[in-house]
Amino acid sequence: MGFLKKQFSTYLLNTILFEVVVFSWLWLHVTCLGSMSSIAVSYGDKGSAFCGLKSDGSHTVTCYGFNSAIVYGTPSHFPFIGLTSGDGFVCGLLMSSNQPYCWGSSSHIEMGVPQPMVKGAQYLEISAGDYHVCGLRKPLTGRYRNISFVDCWGYNMTNNYEFDGQIQSISAGSEFNCGLFSQNRTVFCWGDEVSSQVIRLIPQGMRFQKVSCGGYHVCGILEGVNSRTVCWGRSLDMEEEISLIPNQGQGGSVELAPNDPMLSVVGGKFHACGIKSYDHGVICWGLSLKTSTEVPKEIKVFEIAAGNYFTCGILAAKSLEPICWGVGFPTSLPLAVSPRTRKCFSEPCPPSYYEIEKDQQKGLICKDSNSHLCVPCSGVCPDEMYEKSGCNSKSDILCEYNCSVCSSPECFSNCSSSSSYSNGDNGKKSERFWSMQLIVVVSEIVFVVFIVSVVSITAVMYVRYKLRDCECSTTALNSATRLNVGSSVQKDNGKIRPDGEEFKIRRAQKFTYEELENATSGFKEESIVGKGSFSCVFKGVLKDGTVVAVKRAIMSPNMQKNSKEFHTELDLLSRLNHAHLLNLLGYCEEGGERLLVYEYMAHGSLHQHLHGKNKELKEQMDWIRRVTIAVQAARGIEYLHGYACPPVIHRDIKSSNILIDEEHNARVSDFGLSLLGPTDSSSPLAELPAGTLGYLDPEYYRLHYLTTKSDVYSFGVLLLEILSGRKAIDMQYEEGNIVQWSVPLIKSGDIASILDPCLKQPSDIEALKRIANVSCKCVRMRGKDRPSMDKVTTSLERALAMLMGSPCIDQPILPTEVVLGSNRMHKKTSQRSSNRSASETDVVEGEDQRFEFRAPSWITFPSVTSSQRRKSSESEGEVEVKIEGRNFVGGGDVLRSLEEEIGPASPQERLFLQHNF
Numbered sequence: 066m067g068f069l070k071k072q073f074s075t076y077l078l079n080t081i082l083f084e085v086v087v088f089s090w091l092w093l094h095v096t097c098l099g100s101m102s103s104i105a106v107s108y109g110d111k112g113s114a115f116c117g118l119k120s121d122g123s124h125t126v127t128c129y130g131f132n133s134a135i136v137y138g139t140p141s142h143f144p145f146i147g148l149t150s151g152d153g154f155v156c157g158l159l160m161s162s163n164q165p166y167c168w169g170s171s172s173h174i175e176m177g178v179p180q181p182m183v184k185g186a187q188y189l190e191i192s193a194g195d196y197h198v199c200g201l202r203k204p205l206t207g208r209y210r211n212i213s214f215v216d217c218w219g220y221n222m223t224n225n226y227e228f229d230g231q232i233q234s235i236s237a238g239s240e241f242n243c244g245l246f247s248q249n250r251t252v253f254c255w256g257d258e259v260s261s262q263v264i265r266l267i268p269q270g271m272r273f274q275k276v277s278c279g280g281y282h283v284c285g286i287l288e289g290v291n292s293r294t295v296c297w298g299r300s301l302d303m304e305e306e307i308s309l310i311p312n313q314g315q316g317g318s319v320e321l322a323p324n325d326p327m328l329s330v331v332g333g334k335f336h337a338c339g340i341k342s343y344d345h346g347v348i349c350w351g352l353s354l355k356t357s358t359e360v361p362k363e364i365k366v367f368e369i370a371a372g373n374y375f376t377c378g379i380l381a382a383k384s385l386e387p388i389c390w391g392v393g394f395p396t397s398l399p400l401a402v403s404p405r406t407r408k409c410f411s412e413p414c415p416p417s418y419y420e421i422e423k424d425q426q427k428g429l430i431c432k433d434s435n436s437h438l439c440v441p442c443s444g445v446c447p448d449e450m451y452e453k454s455g456c457n458s459k460s461d462i463l464c465e466y467n468c469s470v471c472s473s474p475e476c477f478s479n480c481s482s483s484s485s486y487s488n489g490d491n492g493k494k495s496e497r498f499w500s501m502q503l504i505v506v507v508s509e510i511v512f513v514v515f516i517v518s519v520v521s522i523t524a525v526m527y528v529r530y531k532l533r534d535c536e537c538s539t540t541a542l543n544s545a546t547r548l549n550v551g552s553s554v555q556k557d558n559g560k561i562r563p564d565g566e567e568f569k570i571r572r573a574q575k576f577t578y579e580e581l582e583n584a585t586s587g588f589k590e591e592s593i594v595g596k597g598s599f600s601c602v603f604k605g606v607l608k609d610g611t612v613v614a615v616k617r618a619i620m621s622p623n624m625q626k627n628s629k630e631f632h633t634e635l636d637l638l639s640r641l642n643h644a645h646l647l648n649l650l651g652y653c654e655e656g657g658e659r660l661l662v663y664e665y666m667a668h669g670s671l672h673q674h675l676h677g678k679n680k681e682l683k684e685q686m687d688w689i690r691r692v693t694i695a696v697q698a699a700r701g702i703e704y705l706h707g708y709a710c711p712p713v714i715h716r717d718i719k720s721s722n723i724l725i726d727e728e729h730n731a732r733v734s735d736f737g738l739s740l741l742g743p744t745d746s747s748s749p750l751a752e753l754p755a756g757t758l759g760y761l762d763p764e765y766y767r768l769h770y771l772t773t774k775s776d777v778y779s780f781g782v783l784l785l786e787i788l789s790g791r792k793a794i795d796m797q798y799e800e801g802n803i804v805q806w807s808v809p810l811i812k813s814g815d816i817a818s819i820l821d822p823c824l825k826q827p828s829d830i831e832a833l834k835r836i837a838n839v840s841c842k843c844v845r846m847r848g849k850d851r852p853s854m855d856k857v858t859t860s861l862e863r864a865l866a867m868l869m870g871s872p873c874i875d876q877p878i879l880p881t882e883v884v885l886g887s888n889r890m891h892k893k894t895s896q897r898s899s900n901r902s903a904s905e906t907d908v909v910e911g912e913d914q915r916f917e918f919r920a921p922s923w924i925t926f927p928s929v930t931s932s933q934r935r936k937s938s939e940s941e942g943e944v945e946v947k948i949e950g951r952n953f954v955g956g957g958d959v960l961r962s963l964e965e966e967i968g969p970a971s972p973q974e975r976l977f978l979q980h981n982f
């Protein structure tokens with residue numbers, strides 16, 4: 066960008082040159098609503114007025130305008146040092162006594178010399194606000210030289226103010242005043258702060274040349290060659306019922322001063338204007354009334370003064386005549402005003418002064434007609450300009466834009482506009498300029514686009530890099546689920562890879578078949594601890610003495626299915642790590658053998674405890690232990706949904722998949738049916754739903770709409786199982802389906818009748834009531850109406866705390882042992898909060914579904930050979946029905962309520978539902 070600009074600048078330097086004549090006076094007094102100057106403008110109900118010191122050198126004042134009290138009350142014979150004005154009045158600093166003298170129609174300012182007056186007080190400067198005027202006393206000498214006094218008269222201000230330190234100048238705002246300390250050049254303000262806040266907002270550590278107040282703001286010109294302007298305060302009085310618009314080309318806030326170097330600034334009610342130091346042009350900013358006239362273009366002025374909504378200046382080029390803009394200014398001003406800085410010399414102007422040209426001297430008379438009327442030369446040229454010719458007795462310094470270092474819009478526009486005025490081949494130069502400018506603009510756009518692209522690409526790559534583990538995992542699973550058993554190769558995106566080669570097995574150890582055979586004493590019958598749909602589970606002892614459970618895939622004709630589930634579980638368990646998930650220790654894959662090695666769960670499954678023949682075992686499962694297990698299982702599932710990356714939907718939550726370790730902690734097991742998500746939510750479900758009868762989410766079955774809420778449904782059934790001690794489906798009862806039986810009872814408030822009769826009811830069943838309510842919400846027909854697992858966990862934790870008699874049910878009793886083996890990119894946004902109110906203990910209604918998706922196309926459900934299978938658990942001989950298809954028979958009311966909620970079922974679905982419920 067800089068390179069292009071440089072080329073452009075060089076080009077401009079060679080082709081464009083134009084000149085700007087700059088006038089400047091080294092010292093001009095600042096004016097505000099009424100700071101002292103050779104001109105003053107009054108405003109208010111009685112009309113505006115313009116007063117100026119006559120140009121004949123008499124220092125007497127003449128006023129014009131609509132306020133007759135000012136115009137006719139003008140003390141025309143008193144010479145004044147300077148003038149100031151406010152709402153309906155004008156004051157002048159008398160040359161004879163250095164005291165203020167005021168006239169006009171103000172009810173706050175006395176006509177004549179304002180009283181009370183400190184005897185003998187002489188003033189260096191006076192300045193008027195809306196309804197008051199202040200005078201800066203001449204500096205004291207001797208031991209009081211470091212004390213300054215300011216006397217004020219008028220509304221709310223009549224007082225003598227004492228300040229430590231010498232004050233260089235003062236300026237009055239609407240109802241406040243500011244001063245500038247001579248020594249450190251800092252600004253201080255006093256008076257009413259409420260509407261302006263100018264005291265609080267004073268910029269710290271800045272040194273000012275001048276300061277000037279407006280209605281509710283202050284502007285100061287900073288020290289230094291740049292003479293930058295800084296404004297602060299509130300430009301807008303909220304109580305004003307007037308419509309204000311930003312000044313043309315400038316921001317709406319008066320605090321946003323332009324960067325141009327300034328000679329002086331003045332403040333109106335909501336606006337400010339300044340004289341630019343390099344060309345004496347005027348620039349205004351802030352807010353003005355809609356009907357305001359703009360600053361006349363290309364005027365050059367010696368001095369300016371601001372009223373409330375208008376500003377007046379003394380034209381430098383047109384016989385020193387006044388000119389005003391804004392709203393409500395006095396019109397037809399025939400007055401020529403002498404610049405306060407003019408001097409008459411008998412000799413030609415001395416160094417740093419130059420003579421005002423004769424044609425501009427109309428009306429400006431020196432006492433001696435042979436004298437030379439001189440004014441001070443301007444200071445130095447601003448940054449973007451250079452001094453083309455210096456100050457001499459006949460002319461001011463001449464500054465010219467240095468087009469090679471343009472940075473401001475003014476500089477650019479001046480440089481460009483000058484091209485059309487340069488002599489010779491003007492047209493061509495202009496054309497070249499604009500074509501060059503076009504090139505520059507296009508180049509800049511291309512450059513910006515390039516930078517944005519580079520930054521975006523870098524950001525995307527960085528994010529991808531950070532997410533690489535997550536993606537890898539998906540890929541691995543993707544591959545795993547596509548694996549074809551029976552052939553030693555698999556296809557993935559057209560690439561042929563050796564079977565299982567790319568599995569990312571991190572912690573799982575690879576065992577030989579022989580090792581596991583030895584550990585289980587040759588897989589003998591006595592070692593079997595359980596049987597699943599596709600596997601037998603054996604207890605075994607490894608060489609190092611570790612007791613393990615070895616899950617051996619049943620050798621079936623459907624090898625592809627076995628292998629698929631084997632790899633799904635292998636892959637999932639390898640990447641998951643949580644205190645309440647069953648840990649995978651290793652695996653073996655040799656020939657047709659598929660074996661997974663787990664930690665051994667000494668106390669079997671929750672199903673065995675709840676529904677086993679051993680009554681003692683069931684009774685051992687007291688309420689606290691049951692709810693503890695529920696909380697732990699909930700945490701495990703919550704981890705799968707919220708923390709695992711990618712999130713995992715278990716799909717087969719049931720009591721036989723909740724195992725219990727030596728310390729009676731629950732572990733969620735059996736990931737054979739688990740799916741990873743989320744992925745492309747628009748992908749249709751590839752195959753049929755799977756799960757276990759009684760636990761299966763009806764919405765998932767009906768609509769194939771798989772979400773984490775499907776697990777929530779199953780978990781709800783599990784909770785009902787824990788509370789009632791009944792199986793999910795138990796045909797020995799009239800109401801065989803646990804949901805159908807218990808939910809109406811819970812809803813009617815009859816909790817006691819669903820509680821397990823094997824256990825004594827706790828004295829306070831409130832905790833169990835809460836759990837029952839949670840389970841009801843979990844088994845709602847629509848997934849989106851069910852709570853998320855984190856909400857369920859929180860509710861259960863609180864219920865457990867209650868059950869254990871914890872004084873503070875907001876604090877979970879069990880530590881949350883989330884061991885994050887996978888990254889937390891998918892960590893839920895709604896973290897459980899321990900400081901929720903007790904009223905929130907119930908799960909939130911209408912919870913959003915965080916990982917709602919349709920199963921992606923790459924997921925293949927276990928293929929179905931039989932629509933319904935019976936699985937016998939070796940250890941308990943119980944019967945559990947597992948479904949993977951739709952061919953079912955049976956009946957029930959649930960179907961009706963489901964139909965009411967999610968629409969009528971197809972004949973096939975009706976069969977399933979009738980059978981299932």
Ligand SMILES: Nc1ncnc2c1ncn2[C@@H]1O[C@H](COP(=O)(O)OP(=O)(O)OP(=O)(O)O)[C@@H](O)[C@H]1O
Nearest residue numbers: 594595596597598602614663664665666670721735
């Ligand atoms: N790590 C283990 N420690 C002790 N017993 C276990 C272990 N894993 C499984 N079991 C026992 O083996 C039984 C069968 O487990 P498995 O995970 O193979 O099948 P399932 O989940 O019960 O049935 P399905 O696979 O059809 O869903 C369990 O119910 C449990 O009793």
